[in-house]
Amino acid sequence: xxxxxxxxxxxxxVSAEDLDQFFADDRLWALCDQMPDGLIVVNNTGLIAYMNTxxxxxxxxxxxxxxxxxxxxxxxxxxxxxDALMDxxxxxxxxxxxxxxxxxxxxxxxxxxxxSPNDNxxxxxxxxxxxxxxxxxxxxxxxxLGRGMISGLKKDDAGDLEIPFVTCPDTSxxxxxxxxxxxxxxxxxxxxxxxxxxxxxAVYLHKASSQGExxxxxxxxxxxxxxxxxxxxxxxxxxxxxxxxxxxxKKGLIEAADGGTLFLDEVGEIxxxxxxxxxxxxEEGVVQRVGATAPRHLRxxxxxxxxxxxxxxxxxxxFRRDLYYRLNVITLVVPPLRQRKNLLALLxxxxxxxxxxxxxxxxxxxxxCRNRLLSYSFPGNIxxxxxxxxxxxxxxxxxxxxxxxxxxxxxxxxxLDEFDVCxxxxxxxxxxxxxxxxxxxxxxxxxxxxxxxxxxxxLQAGSKRGAAKLLNVDIATIVRKSNADGS
Numbered sequence: 044x045x046x047x048x049x050x051x052x053x054x055x056x057v058s059a060e061d062l063d064q065f066f067a068d069d070r071l072w073a074l075c076d077q078m079p080d081g082l083i084v085v086n087n088t089g090l091i092a093y094m095n096t097x098x099x100x101x102x103x104x105x106x107x108x109x110x111x112x113x114x115x116x117x118x119x120x121x122x123x124x125x126d127a128l129m130d131x132x133x134x135x136x137x138x139x140x141x142x143x144x145x146x147x148x149x150x151x152x153x154x155x156x157x158x159s160p161n162d163n164x165x166x167x168x169x170x171x172x173x174x175x176x177x178x179x180x181x182x183x184x185x186x187x188l189g190r191g192m193i194s195g196l197k198k199d200d201a202g203d204l205e206i207p208f209v210t211c212p213d214t215s216x217x218x219x220x221x222x223x224x225x226x227x228x229x230x231x232x233x234x235x236x237x238x239x240x241x242x243x244x245a246v247y248l249h250k251a252s253s254q255g256e257x258x259x260x261x262x263x264x265x266x267x268x269x270x271x272x273x274x275x276x277x278x279x280x281x282x283x284x285x286x287x288x289x290x291x292x293k294k295g296l297i298e299a300a301d302g303g304t305l306f307l308d309e310v311g312e313i314x315x316x317x318x319x320x321x322x323x324x325x326e327e328g329v330v331q332r333v334g335a336t337a338p339r340h341l342r343x344x345x346x347x348x349x350x351x352x353x354x355x356x357x358x359x360x361x362f363r364r365d366l367y368y369r370l371n372v373i374t375l376v377v378p379p380l381r382q383r384k385n386l387l388a389l390l391x392x393x394x395x396x397x398x399x400x401x402x403x404x405x406x407x408x409x410x411x412c413r414n415r416l417l418s419y420s421f422p423g424n425i426x427x428x429x430x431x432x433x434x435x436x437x438x439x440x441x442x443x444x445x446x447x448x449x450x451x452x453x454x455x456x457x458x459l460d461e462f463d464v465c466x467x468x469x470x471x472x473x474x475x476x477x478x479x480x481x482x483x484x485x486x487x488x489x490x491x492x493x494x495x496x497x498x499x500x501x502l503q504a505g506s507k508r509g510a511a512k513l514l515n516v517d518i519a520t521i522v523r524k525s526n527a528d529g530s
Contacts, residue, residue, distance in 0.1 A: 062158055062166055066092060079342075081171030085114050085132060092166070096340040100301055101150065101171050103294065105337040122294075123150060123171070132167050141174070146294075149174040173302060214383075217375045218247070224373040225252035225344060230325065232310075232370050233348040235377030237508075238426030241348040242308060244377060248346065249304040259303035263296050266312030273317050280333035297330050301341045310347040310370065311356055311518065318363045325369040345370075351508070356519035380424040387417050387428075394429050398436035406436050411445035419452055490524075497525050 065071070066084065072093055075082050081098030085091055091114055094106040102109075102121040109117045114132060118125045122144045131138050135156045142152045151172040158165030224231050225248050233241040242262065249260045268276050279295030297305060307313075313321060324330050325345060329338035347370045356362035380386070391413065399405040408416075412435075421427050431452070435443040500510035500521075507525065511518045 066166060080173075081169075083114075083117075083169040083171075085167040085169065087165050089113055089115070089132070091117060098169075098171055100340055100342075101144075101173065103298075103339070105335070105339070107337050122146070125152070128152070128154075128169070132169075135165075135167070146299075214377070217244070217377065218251075220373065221248045221375055222252055225249075228344060230344075230370060230372040231346045232372070232374045233346065233377060234374060235348075235350060236379045236424055237350045238424035239377045239379055240425050241350075241377055242306070244375075245304075245306045245308075245346045245348060249306075249344070252344075259300055260306065261296055261300035261303070262306045262308060264308045266309035270314045270316075273314050274320065275333050277317070278320060278330055278332055281335045292332065295330065295332065297324060298332075298339065298341065300343045302343065304344045304346060307345065307347040309349060311349040311351040311353055311362060313362075315361060315363070318366050322363065322366045322369060325366070351511075351518040355517040356522075359517075359519035359523050361519040361522050379421075380428065381420045381422075384417075388413075390425065390428055391416060391432065394432040398432055402436060404441055406439060406443060407441065408435070408443050409445075412443045412448060415445045415448060415452060494524060497521060501525065 072095070075093070075095045078095055078097055081101045082093070082095045083091060083098050084093040091110050091112060094102075094109050094117075096106075099106045099109075102117065102123055104117055104120050115129060118128060124143055124145070126142070130136075131154050137155055139151065139153045142150050144150070151174055153170040153172070155168045155170070156165060157168065221231060221244070231245075231248070233244060235241050245262075246260065249258075263277070275293070275295075277295050277297055279293045279298055282292040307321075320331070323338075324341070327338070328342065329340050331338040353362055353367050353371075357364050357367050380390075391408070395406060395408070416428075416431070423430070431449065434449060435447055439447050497510060497514070500513045501507055504510045504513050507521045508518050510525075511521045514521070
């Protein structure tokens with residue numbers, strides 16, 4: 044079997060007319076748009092004749108604005124630093140060298156000339172290869188699944204990640220389903236209580252799948268970005284798009300995940316007014332910066348996670364129904380720690396090793412302390428266990444006893460599934476003291492009183508999610524009613 048090269052396809056005797064006819068075929072460009080590598084075609088006058096979608100994404104320049112313009116314009120606007128490329132084009136050199144972009148990511152730049160150097164119909168090809176993660180780990184992932192290595196994961200099998208809870212049979216099934224979804228490019232929605240390890244699971248799936256090996260993993264806590272900054276942070280912006288914008292523009296967090304994995308944590312906290320643009324990213328694989336006239340194409344895996352009931356948020360009007368269905372392709376429910384009691388001993392030892400690596404004298408747990416931990420239900424899940432071990436490492440010299448534990452763990456006769464919480468006292472006027480004069484509106488008064496209670500609960504709990512737990516309602520109700528103006 045003989046493989047032909049571009050030189051075979053275009054021998055030195057090929058005419059300029061043949062090249063022009065070849066590059067005028069739209070079917071060629073449709074095929075090139077499927078390439079993972081960037082391709083830029085420059086004609087003999089130095090104008091860009093074509094740029095595929097991969098090159099558009101790598102350069103962060105819209106091809107609608109680049110095609111038909113001088114190559115020099117693209118080089119001055121691109122995020123990639125093309126040292127001496129114009130000289131290479133003018134001299135018709137064949138080169139292959141490493142270049143970098145503004146974020147210090149590495150690319151391999153390859154140039155080739157089609158046609159005779161003396162032929163006015165020649166074309167200059169610029170190929171850009173993203174060096175991040177060019178070695179696929181799909182075979183390694185298959186071997187892990189085939190050998191059953193998921194139940195005994197080592198650090199070398201997934202970078203620097205070690206997740207002790209993967210030994211649980213239920214979680215092993217989740218990992219198998221998650222890796223299969225990653226291999227097929229299906230979107231994942233991770234559900235579970237706060238602290239069960241959804242973020243660690245997302246990192247593992249990224250590293251153990253073909254998305255790993257140096258490819259970006261962008262973890263976005265959607266609830267931590269202020270509503271007023273959400274679009275500019277997530278989608279980026281063009282230069283001069285608003286007052287105070289950077290003169291070079293800014294790449295958004297979503298764009299930073301191009302070629303890797305985008306992890307939307309606390310996805311239920313996305314502002315309602317921004318959910319339509321997130322939907323566009325999921326449906327069309329494009330992102331449009333604030334102030335931009337054209338979208339940018341992306342290739343990435345999307346994982347979302349939340350501990351709230353998205354269906355309730357949809358019913359309450361706080362979350363778009365179509366966005367919910369776009370996210371809810373493959374849903375994995377991570378069980379709470381109280382349903383995985385067989386993992387407690389393993390997790391205790393794991394977190395002890397972590398704290399002992401930072402202590403001059405190792406910490407040990409006596410039998411009473413360990414038994415007390417094993418009998419606790421951990422409403423805060425794995426994160427609470429980790430915090431308790433950290434607490435003991437600070438409060439104890441060498442040995443931790445049952446009496447060394449935090450107060451809510453010492454008294455086993457008290458409630459184990461939740462902390463004692465004093466409900467916030469109503470701060471508004473009592474109904475008996477209200478004035479019922481002319482123009483009194485009962486619904487308005489109820490809304491104002493309800494909002495005051497919610498604001499007090501948020502202040503006491505420190506978050507809207509904590510307030511929802513205090514008031515025994517879902518988070519969507521808190522979000523909707525706390526944003527009401529009381530009118």
